[in-house]
C-alpha cells in the first residue's frame with residue numbers, strides 16, 4: 393500500500409467541466425434526519441456510506457471545540473505574516489498556484505496538538521463504528537486556502553486517491569474532513585466523486601477519467617454512471633467521512649473568506 397499524501401496519483405485527470413452540484417445537495421439533504429447521532433452509526437448511515445462512499449455529519453463537533461483551532465490558525469497566519477485583518481500579507485504565497493498554496497500553508501502552520509487530539513479522539517469511535525473495524529489515525533493535516541483564488545471551476549482539478557490498495561474490494565481506510573470554520577459553496581472545500589469507490593475494473597476507471605477530461609456536461613455524464621460530485625461545504629463543526637478509495641480533489645476558493653478545514657486519515661488495521 394502506498395501513501396502519497398501530498399502527491400496526486402491521478403495527474404492524468406486534469407480537465408473537468410464547470411456545472412451545477414445539484415445531485416450532491418439532494419444526497420446531503422436526504423441525510424439530514426440522520427446526522428445528529430454520533431459514535432454509533434445507524435444502519436441507514438452505514439448503508440449510505442457503503443453505497444456512496446461518503447457520509448455528512450452535520451454539527452458533529454460543537455462549535456466550542458473547533459473555535460480554538462480557528463483562532464490558533466488565525467494567530468499563526470498573523471505570526472507568519474501571511475494574513476491579518478482581512479488582508480493577505482504575503483505576495484509570494486498569494487501568487488502561488490492554488491493547490492501549492494494549500495500544501496505550503498499546511499507545512500508552515502504549527503498544529504495545536506491539544507485541540508487536534510481532541511478532534512481525532514472524538515471522531516475515532518464514529519469512524520470505527522462506520523468501518524466496523526479497528527482504525528488507526530495515521531496522519532492529520534490542516535487544509536487552508538487563502539481567499540479570492542479566482543473563478544471557481546471544475547476544470548484543471550487534481551482528482552486523486554491518497555492510498556492505493558492491492559485489493560479494490562477492501563476499503564483501506566476512512567478520511568475525515570472537519571470544517572474548522574464555515575465554508576460556503578465555491579469556498580475551496582474538498583470535492584469528492586460519490587460512488588467512485590465502487591469502480592471495479594480498469595475499463596470503468598478509464599471511462600470515468602475520460603468523462604473528467606471531456607468538455608461536455610461532466611456532472612450529467614457522471615450521473616448516468618451513478619456518480620456525483622460532493623462539495624464538502626458547510627458550517628464550523630460539520631464532518632465529512634470518506635472511503636479512501638473515493639476520487640477527490642482540492643478546489644478553488646472563489647469567496648472572500650479563508651477556507652479552514654482539517655483532515656485526518658484513519659487506516660483500517
Ligand SMILES: O=C(O)CCC(=O)C(=O)O
Pocket residue numbers: 397494535554580581582583640641642643655
Ligand atoms: O485541500 C483539499 O481540500 C484537498 C485535500 C486532499 O486532497 C487530501 O487530503 O487528500
